[in-house]
Amino acid sequence: MNMTTMAKGLSKFVLRSSLRTAVALPLVLAPAVSVTVLEAAGVSASFGKAEAQEKTRKVPAMRENVYKKLGKVQEAADASNWPAALAALKEMEAGKSKYNGYETAQMYYFYGFVYYSMERYKEAITYYKKVLAQGAENLPVALEVGTLLTIAQLYFVTENYDQAINYLNKWFAAAEKDQINADSYALRGQAYYQKGDQGKALADINTAVSMYEKEGKIPKESWFGLQRFLYYEKNDYKKVTNILEKLVKHYPKGEYYKQLAGMYGELKREQDQLHMMESAYIAGALQKEKELLNMGYLFMGNEMPYKGAKVIDKGIKEKKIKRTSKNLETLAQAYQMAQELQKSIPELEAAAQMSDKGDIYSRLAGIYLDLDKNEKSIEMGGKALKKGNIKRPDQVYIILGMANANLKKYDAALKNLKEAKKDKRSEKAATQWISFVESEKKREEQLAI
Template sequence: MRNLISAIIVVILAQGSMQVASAQESGAQETKRVPALREQVYSQLARAQELADNGDVAAGLAALKNVESKLSSMNSYERAMLWNFYGYMHYGKDQLDQAINYFAKVVDEDPIPDALKQNTLFSLAQLSLGQGDYTETLAYLDRWQTVVGDDHAQKADVLRAQALYQKGDYQQALAPIKRAIAAAEQNASAGDESWYVLQRAIHYELGETAEVAVILEKMIKHFNKPEYWVQLAGVYGQLGKDKQQLAMLEAAYQQGFLSKGQDLQMLVQSYFFGGIPYQAGKVMEQAIAEGKLEADLRNLKLLAQSWIAARETDRAVAALEQAAALSSDGELDAQRAQVLLNAERYEQAIAAAEAALSKGNLEKPGTMHLVIGMAELEQENYNPALQAFAKAKAFEDARKAAAQWERYATSEKEQAERIKQLQAS
């Protein structure tokens, strides 16, 4: 902004001998005679600027005060330039309210050169936006457009959209920012990244999730930042586009864009619920090993579930053991016992079931007695198996199954004893 205002002053000073300017008002072309900026006034203003540019703003303001003492003899152009320099001086001191007041006095003078009026109105709009005065921003933009005409309205589109967004007029803010972006893309230019950020924010506020996705797709194409890949994946998830979400996360992961734990966790969950548990386990395991995800109860449980679904018994058992060490109940040991039983690792299954019962707080404790009974039965340890089934019958959750297994175990025991007797005779 400071460079812009400096440039305005230099341009206007270069027009010091200008006497006639063309202006547009109310859509009609009208020629206005602008009075001359006399050499005497011009030189005093230039001296004030020189003092300020050399760091002595106080001296510059004093020089302007001297010029102002002759205000009654000055024409509209000279007065406008005086207010312009006051505004510039106060802007340089970060006294923005005073700067705005003086720049407003510039455009109230008439007649003045169109270049001065246009540039000052636009600067006033920018300064008002920076000050959070969005109504004034829009008012100055309207006055600016009256001067320049509709053909140049595009220049103010972004500024107008920003002011409307900050006011909460999201629907009205959408049209100007879309015009700005469309114009840039039509000229084979991406435009400014902040324009897309603004349009995305507007669609978000309007609850237009599908449009947020469209803008993020463009942002990836033009700017390719890691956060845009992750954000688009999240939006796809909100839209129920699970395959697109997984594809986006997978592509981001392969490019090294997923460095945050929460992003990696999103990829793991996408793999898991997408029916690719092995990849879920691999990503989770590596993330924990690299310290990108904590080896906490939640993550270890998800890791174990992934390996169980992928039928990676050893990895599942290891993850369940780690998770169980962090748990206050025996549920994870119970799950480990089931996995080991299914893998026909009977002694380990019995040990895990006993650990689960010892830790307690089980939702279905009878199931663990069933596991012990089945593991013992598979090893033809009939009496321990029957004892375990008898204990299981004491629990409502396992009573029916325990009775069936008990009958089966009794039958197997009797048959084994008959065979043994036949072999002995």
């Protein structure tokens, strides 16, 4: 396997494992109730009119005595004294037969708010539903619409996504056009995602992102996260890449650099992949062994082996990459590719000692031969044969023959070469070297006369 193939394999592993766990959904917004609950609920302090005026709907008026009772609840709520608030509501509820539909709705709205504040969400939902049960004729439009959204949000929090979607759809139908914003679509998109309806989830989150971008605003990070994940599930890598480019730009994080590098790899954009991985490395985002090795392989596969060697060497020294025979051999290979033979030799020797095979010693024998260090070449070749389990022992014998010939140890050289000749793969080369060594031996003997 070459360096580029190894890099792609590791890159794909990192990408898939990170993208599949990338959807982090924030806790949904709390119901839209301000501290002053009476004002949030649309209760007016003006009395004396037969009906409270509302833009599109007339509802019964709230009488002063009911307003005062709600004011008592308000005081307890302002102090976060929820038991006192509930006690005041129960006292008020005892006389509910005297209230009109609007007044009853406001009482139940307060119940919902108090239970929500106590994080008793299921009870809060029950009472917010009782608000709606008073009928449209008794509810200001703003109260009805706001309550629908609040119930939807509470169902989301309690992970009842079917009902969350049900009430969100009711809210979409009832809300004014200017009330429906990007957050609304994002919330419904998250609910569809949690329910497993990826098609509708993608449509809604795309709308949310598009609305923000048209206004010149930066979409929320979690929106990009959901959008990216859904496109990844569709194997639409171009879309995923586009979204990750936005994340890198607006929310620069090491994880996004890595994921974008992985997507560039999927799209065969090797140079972009390399640059993005290098950015992640410089940012300190690559900390795991596989990530650092991937970075090293990418450099080696893109004809920058010295950079690859430095990454691997640093990783080993910092104990982020294990000091194994295989990793040391990779480091040595990077130095060799960078024409740094002197730096590769110590790493190869260490790798050879740790390995249960003689192949690394055979490589060292070849390197020492190239460096004209014939005695070291013979030493390494001997260790290779002694350790055994070599892929090509015939090549070791060729190297030993050449090294001995260079030292004018012709008998030893001929013995090595004849051993190599037994393997058909080296028969031709060994025969040529035997002929050369024999002629050199004969020449030396004649000169000695």
